[in-house]
Amino acid sequence: MIGKLANILSKVGINGFLFGLLAAIFFAWLFPFAGSNQSPVPWKPIINVGIGLVFFFYGVKLNPSELKSGLSNWKLHVLIQAATFLLFPLLVLLLSSSMTWIDKDFKIGITYLSVLPSTVSASVVMVSIAGGNIPGAIFNASISSLLGIIITPAWMGVLAGSADIQMEYLPTLLELSVKVLLPVVLGVVSHSWLYPKISKHIRHLKYVDQTVIMIIVFTTFSQSFSQQVFSPYKISLLLEVGATMLALFFLVWFLIYLLCRILGFSWQDKVTALFCGSKKSLVQGVVIGKVIFPDPALFGIVLLPVMLYHIQQLIAGSIIASRMAKKAE
Numbered sequence: 001m002i003g004k005l006a007n008i009l010s011k012v013g014i015n016g017f018l019f020g021l022l023a024a025i026f027f028a029w030l031f032p033f034a035g036s037n038q039s040p041v042p043w044k045p046i047i048n049v050g051i052g053l054v055f056f057f058y059g060v061k062l063n064p065s066e067l068k069s070g071l072s073n074w075k076l077h078v079l080i081q082a083a084t085f086l087l088f089p090l091l092v093l094l095l096s097s098s099m100t101w102i103d104k105d106f107k108i109g110i111t112y113l114s115v116l117p118s119t120v121s122a123s124v125v126m127v128s129i130a131g132g133n134i135p136g137a138i139f140n141a142s143i144s145s146l147l148g149i150i151i152t153p154a155w156m157g158v159l160a161g162s163a164d165i166q167m168e169y170l171p172t173l174l175e176l177s178v179k180v181l182l183p184v185v186l187g188v189v190s191h192s193w194l195y196p197k198i199s200k201h202i203r204h205l206k207y208v209d210q211t212v213i214m215i216i217v218f219t220t221f222s223q224s225f226s227q228q229v230f231s232p233y234k235i236s237l238l239l240e241v242g243a244t245m246l247a248l249f250f251l252v253w254f255l256i257y258l259l260c261r262i263l264g265f266s267w268q269d270k271v272t273a274l275f276c277g278s279k280k281s282l283v284q285g286v287v288i289g290k291v292i293f294p295d296p297a298l299f300g301i302v303l304l305p306v307m308l309y310h311i312q313q314l315i316a317g318s319i320i321a322s323r324m325a326k327k328a329e
Helices: 002-012 016-030 042-062 065-074 075-098 106-115 120-130 134-159 169-224 234-265 265-277 283-292 296-328
Strands: none
Touching: 002 134, 016 169, 016 296, 042 169, 042 283, 065 075, 075 106, 075 134, 075 234, 106 134, 106 283, 106 296, 120 134, 120 265, 120 296, 134 169, 134 234, 134 265, 169 283, 169 296, 234 265, 234 296, 265 296, 283 296
C-alpha cells in the first residue's frame, strides 16, 4: 500500500520538482542577495524568455482536433469551468470576512488562489488512476489553462478593491497576451509539423517548465527575504494558512460532489469533475502572478497559500484517487 501510494505521489508531482521548490525557497533564505533585484544576474530577461518557452511548448502539445472532438460532453465542461472560475472564487469571497485568524496579506494570496485555472498534468493523472473520463479531463484542464489567461486577471481586477491590490486590468491583460497567450497560439499553429519532431522527447520538456518555475520562486522569495517581509509572521500562522487551504479543498470537493449528484453524472464524469474542478495550477499561479504582482516582496506572501494548496491537493488527491481505484475494481 505504501509503495503504491508513493508511486502515485510521484506521478502527480510529489517528486524532485516539489523538493526543488522547497530548495529554491531555502537558498533564497540563505542567499537573498543572489536572487534579489540588486543581483548582477539578469533574472528578468531570463524569466521572460523562460515563460515564453514554457507556453510555446504547451501550445505545441495541444492537439486542436482533440479539443474540438471533446466539445460534446458540454454538461461536464460547464460544471468544471463553473467550479473553477465561479464556485471557488465566490466561496472564498463569502468566507474571507470570517477568516479572522488569517492575516490580511495572506488573504490576498487565498483570493488569488481561488481565481486560478485548474492544473493539467495532476488532474489528468488522478482521473486516470481513479477510473474517470480521461478525454474529458484533458479537454477541461487544457481549456481551463487557456481561459485562466483572461479570467484570472479579470477576477483580480474585480476583487482588487476588497483585497487592497493596485491593478489595472487592460495593461495586465496586454502583458499576459504577449508573454503567455501569443506563445501558446504560436505553439498551436506549429503543432502539426513540430509535434511529430519532438514527440519522442516531449516528457523531457517538463524540465523546462520546472526550471523556470524554480527560478521565479527563488527570485521572488529572495526579494522577500532581502526586505525581511516574513519577519513579522510566526510559524503558527503558516500552519493556520495550511490548515485553511486543506479545509477549502475538501469544502470545494464536497460542493462539486453534491452538484454531480444533482445533475445525475455517471461515475466517470463525476470523478473527472471532482479532480479537475478542485485543482489549482501552481505553474499558472506563478507565471500570471509575476505580472499581476510586480512587487516581488508582495508576491512572495501571495505565493505561500498557492504553494500550500498545491502540495495538499496533490497529497489528498492522490489518496482519494487510490481509494477510488480500489472501489472501481
